[in-house]
Amino acid sequence: MEVVKKQLLDGYGSLVARHPVLVIAGVLLAAGLVAPNAASIETVEQNTEDLLPESIPSVGAFSTLSSEFSRAGGTTYTVLVETDPTYAESSEPRDVRSPRVVSYIISTTRDISRIDRVSAVSSPADSYPEVPASVRESQEYLNSSQSSSRFVSSDYSAARIQVTSTGLSTEEQTRVAERVQQVMERQDAPPGLKISYTGDVYIDQAFQEESQQSQSFTTVVSLVGVLLIVMVLFRSIVNGISSLLGLIFGVAVGLGVYGLLGLNFSPATSGSISIGIGIAIDFGIQVVSRYREEVNDYDPEPALQEALNGVVGPMTVALVAATIGFTALSAGRITFLGELGTVLTLTTGFAYMGALTLIPAAMVVYDRRINPFVSELLT
Incomplete structure (x- = not known):
């Protein structure tokens, strides 16, 4: 068995060493076809009932009620109009009873009520039969209204x-929320007014934006941190970057497959990329460190064969575990x-593949072509 394993790894090592450019091209082609599917992944809102399977009676009942009786409920979009004067002595309104503010609220309320699929609009405009001429008259209208x-x-x-x-x-719901914002922005608001939006739809939109920004930030921080560590470990920029190639391939293709499966992130799984980076970097470190040890005594081809024979066993055991x-x-x-396990399985598995394909080919290309060329330029 060991003899067969050695023959297979020696043959694979020779193939990579003799045709490294083709190997790199094939790996990048595969990544280019699969990785773009990661763009379809979204970070979706997660409620308590989403954490449990529908086989649990209470969760199943909730799902039935949500799907069968959802039309009985409604979605609320709230617009907050606040006075926020820029200058202390300016003529900007400081009171929402100001005729200019009341006129703005009446106009926007009227236009919002005309939006398709809006069933009701309630605002201070309900208290005004017309635009008041002064703050005092405005107050009189409010006093006569029970809902002001x-x-x-x-x-x-x-x-x-x-x-x-x-x-x-x-x-x-998202389209209605956007139309409400458009109406508020299209009307000429008096200077010194601050318009804010809240409600489930607007909060969900803010959550999506913050989650995407947070996920991008943590991923970049993880990659930079790992790069600095491996550069210190190898005392080489080239070796440090080489050890990341498999990791980058694994994350890109793993997320591409995850998106291809039609899956999305939730708040609980949005940090899975950083976790996967911390786990999968070990594969690249093993391949680079072992190859660099062997290349001191052998040419690239036999060095790669020895390196693969030395690391494939431990790497496979680590992957299986x-x-x-x-x-x-x-x-x-x-x-x-389960979703977290799927993300980590995909990214780790493809990082393993990248460490045994992209990294060996890249190191052979560097040793045979790039390093001699750079050395000639410097001499």
């Missing part, structure tokens, strides 16, 4: 417009653990 306190703050520095829609899908652990996460009934 629901939409105007006690200090008259803020007012709210509440929009309601019913029976809309997630995409339709990690995969068993990641797969075990799916055995539980907490759904996000």
Whole structure:
């Protein structure tokens, strides 16, 4: 068995050493075809019921109620209009009872009510039969309205417009939210007004943006941190970057396959890339360090053969052990653990492949072509 294994690895090592450019081209082609699917991955909102399978009676009942009776509920979009004067002595309004502010609220309320699929709009405009001529007249209208306190703050520095829609899908809710913003921005607001938006739809949008930014930031920090460590370990920029090639391939292709499967991230799994980076970097370090040891005594081809014979066994054991652990996460009934296990299994598995294909080929190209060329330029 050991003889067969050695013959296979020697043959593979010779193939990579003799045709490194073709190996690199093939690996990059595969990555180019699969990795773009990662763009379809989104970070979706996760509620408590999403953490458990529908086989649990209470969760199944909740799903049935949500799907069968969802049209009975409604979605609320809230617009907050606040006075926020820029200058102390300016003529900017400091009171939402100001005729200019009231006129703005009446106009925007009217236009929002005309948006398709909006079922109701409530605001201070309900208290005004017409635009008041002064703050005093404005106050008189508010005094005669029983609902004014629901939409105007006690200090008259803020007012709210509440929009309601019913029976809309997630995409339709997003479109309504965008149209509400467009109406508020299209109208000429008096200077010194601050317009804010809140409600489930707007909070979900903010969550998406923050999650994507946070995920990108943590991924970059992880990569930079790992790069610095391997550069210190190898005392070489080239070897440090080489050890990351398999990791980068694994993350890119792993996420591409994850997106191809139609899966998305949740708040609980959005940090999985950083976890995968920390686990998968070991494969690249093993291949680079062993090859550099062997290339001191052999030419690139036999050095690569010896390196592969030395590292494939330990790397495979580590991969199998990690995969068993990641797969075990799916055995539980907490759904996000299964998703986390899937992400880590894919990224680690493809990082293993990248460490045994892309890294050896890249190091052979460097030793045979790039390093001699650089040495000639420097002499």
